[in-house]
Amino acid sequence: MFNVNRDIINVGDIMKKISILSLHLGYGGIEKCVAALANMLCDQYDVSIVCCYKLYDEPVFFIDPKVHIEYLMPDLKPNREKFLAALHKKKIFSAFIEGVYSTKVLILKKRRMIHYIKHTSSDIMIATRDIFDDWLGEYGSENIVKIGWEHNHYHNDLKYAGNITKSAWNLDYLVLVSSSLKNFYSKELFRSKCKCIFIPNMIDYMPDSIAPLENKRLISVGRLSPEKGYLDLLKIYVILKEKHPDWTLDIIGDGPERDKIEKFIKAHNLEKHVFLHGFRKKDYIDKMLHESSIYLMASYTESFGIVLIEAMSHGVPCIAFSSAEGARELIISGKNGYLIKNRNHSAMIKKIEDLMNNYNERKRIGDSSREEAYKYTKDNVQEKWSNIIEKK
Numbered sequence: 001m002f003n004v005n006r007d008i009i010n011v012g013d014i015m016k017k018i019s020i021l022s023l024h025l026g027y028g029g030i031e032k033c034v035a036a037l038a039n040m041l042c043d044q045y046d047v048s049i050v051c052c053y054k055l056y057d058e059p060v061f062f063i064d065p066k067v068h069i070e071y072l073m074p075d076l077k078p079n080r081e082k083f084l085a086a087l088h089k090k091k092i093f094s095a096f097i098e099g100v101y102s103t104k105v106l107i108l109k110k111r112r113m114i115h116y117i118k119h120t121s122s123d124i125m126i127a128t129r130d131i132f133d134d135w136l137g138e139y140g141s142e143n144i145v146k147i148g149w150e151h152n153h154y155h156n157d158l159k160y161a162g163n164i165t166k167s168a169w170n171l172d173y174l175v176l177v178s179s180s181l182k183n184f185y186s187k188e189l190f191r192s193k194c195k196c197i198f199i200p201n202m203i204d205y206m207p208d209s210i211a212p213l214e215n216k217r218l219i220s221v222g223r224l225s226p227e228k229g230y231l232d233l234l235k236i237y238v239i240l241k242e243k244h245p246d247w248t249l250d251i252i253g254d255g256p257e258r259d260k261i262e263k264f265i266k267a268h269n270l271e272k273h274v275f276l277h278g279f280r281k282k283d284y285i286d287k288m289l290h291e292s293s294i295y296l297m298a299s300y301t302e303s304f305g306i307v308l309i310e311a312m313s314h315g316v317p318c319i320a321f322s323s324a325e326g327a328r329e330l331i332i333s334g335k336n337g338y339l340i341k342n343r344n345h346s347a348m349i350k351k352i353e354d355l356m357n358n359y360n361e362r363k364r365i366g367d368s369s370r371e372e373a374y375k376y377t378k379d380n381v382q383e384k385w386s387n388i389i390e391k392k
Contacts, residue, residue, distance in 0.1 A: 015046040016389065019122040021113065021132045022051045025059035025069070027279065029223075029306070030128055030151050033201050035061035037126075040202070040382050042066040045124075045389070050116055052109045053077055072112040076105050114139050124389055126175075130167040137170030147388065148174045148194075151201075153181060153303040153325045161188065168194050173388055175199050177304045178329045197388060201306050202381035203313055203373065204282065210315030210370060211290045213362045216247040218352070219292035219316070221285060221307045222299070224255030229298030229321070231257070234264050234274065236298070236345055236352075241273055244356055249296075250288055254279045289314040293362060294355050300343075302326035312336065313373035317365035319351050336368040 018041060022034045038047050039062070047067050054071040063069065083102050086095035113132065117125065117139045124145040127133045133148040140146045148168045154161035165188040168174040174189065174196050176182040182198035189196060218237070222228045230251065237249050251261075251274065258276070265274050277288070289295070295311035297320035305326030308318050312330070318337040320327035331337035340348045355362050374380075 015044075016124060017046045017048070017122040018124045018126065018389070019048045019050050019116075019120055021117075021125065021127045021129075021136070022049055023129055024051050024053040024055045025049065025061070025063070026053075026055040027060050029303075031059075032061050032306075033149075033151060034128060035059065035063050036202060036204065037385070038067045039064045040378055041385065041389075044386070048122070050113075052113060070116075072116060073105070073108055076108065078102075078105060110135070120144070127171075130164050133164075133167035133171060133174075137167070145173070145389070145391070146171045150174060150176055150181070150185075151303055153178070153301060154184075155301045155325070161185075165189055168192070170194070173197055175388070177201055178326065180325065180329065197384070199381060199384045199388075200376055201304050201309075202376050202378055203306070203309050204378075206313050206374065206377055207286065207290065209290075210366065211292060213293045213316070213359065213366055215291055215293055216244075216356075217292045218247060218249045218294050218296055219252070219288060219311075220249070220296045220298070221252040221289075221310075222297075224251075224253050224257045224261060226257060227300045228253075228255075228257075229300050230261055231264060232343070232345070233296060233298035234261065234268070234270070236296075236348055237270070237274065238268050239345075239349055240352060240356075241270070244353070245273070247356060249274045250277060250292065251275070252277045252280050252285055252288060285310070286314070289316055292316055294319065294352060296352070297321070297324055297327055298348075299324040299327070305330055308337075309373050309376045312369035315366035315370040317355055317362050317369060319348065319355070321348070330372065332372075335365075336372045337365060 020034055020038060025031055038049055041047050042064050048070060049067060050070050052072050054074040079098050079102055083098040086098050114135050117136055122144060125136055125140060126147045126149055127136045128149050136146050148171045150164055169192045171194045174185055174194050176185060176196060176198055177200055179198045182196050186196040224230055265271060289311055295316045295318040300323050302324035303326050308327060308330050311318050320339060321343050322328055322339040322341050323343055331339050333339040338351045
């Protein structure tokens with residue numbers, strides 16, 4: 001049967017077929033980027049997202065109906081947390097059962113993804129995990145363009161960087177989300193056929209209006225996990241609150257450190273000053289950014305920092321620790337935000353107070369940051385992807 005979404009004729013030629021290999025379409029930064037890329041490309045190409053796992057009835061992030069979604073293991077889900085919990089509680093039988101199930105899932109994941117790679121009719125395949133890079137390079141046809149898409153920074157972990165290098169060796173391209181990563185992997189892969197390309201992640205759109213920056217609200221968005229540094233941020237806020245009790249802090253996100261964060265908030269009587277919003281969708285986050293006046297990032301590491309660009313797109317000035325590599329790619333300290341060296345809490349507090357006390361400085365930094373955000377709009381990023389897909 002003719003499918004209007006899958007068999008589209010474009011100026012006399014069949015659209016090129018692109019398959020994006022994804023672990024799942026649940027919560028996660030990579031998954032958000034997968035959805036954004038598919039949505040961006042589907043007007044020009046015939047796009048499929050091929051997932052190992054179906055974690056939810058519907059994808060967490062919006063995906064254009066023109067994009068075809070295929071689940072290789074729709075009835076199976078990863079059980080790593082259950083397995084580790086059973087081990088931790090020393091439930092030997094339960095750990096054995098979970099271990100057997102986990103082994104089955106891993107075997108099927110490899111078998112079915114390799115089968116898809118071998119038998120696909122796609123012209124271009126984009127792998128989003130290093131293990132997929134490895135399988136794509138080994139089993140992908142010579143007739144397709146094989147692309148790896150690496151989102152994570154190796155954070156001085158040379159073993160991790162070595163794994164990425166090895167997995168990308170037989171690919172045509174390795175797409176990196178920062179120029180520093182592009183430079184690093186270009187040196188590592190210079191003897192291979194794989195060409196490293198820098199293509200940043202993109203924001204969905206530029207808001208029509210900028211934040212007024214008049215509300216006494218600080219904001220941070222991200223997963224509540226140790227590397228994001230939210231306990232450090234709360235320690236900083238405790239000091240700020242002594243001199244600026246009318247400034248509140250909104251934290252949007254969820255994750256394994258939520259209990260610790262809630263306990264810290266209660267222990268320091270911050271319930272009326274710090275608000276945990278949990279995971280929220282894009283429209284909610286945009287509304288909160290528009291109502292905020294300063295964006296704070298306390299991450300120890302950050303591969304790209306798409307939330308920084310989203311804040312910048314609203315004209316919200318950003319302050320981050322320089323330990324977050326992604327922040328270093330985006331922020332020119334003193335021009336479109338501030339980078340704080342050596343995770344110096346006192347220096348962070350000083351810069352936050354400078355912006356709290358000076359509306360004109362907030363406006364100057366915010367206007368400059370919005371200009372920076374235009375570099376990461378759909379049109380600019382789409383051109384870079386199209387150059388690879390069309391082999392320009």
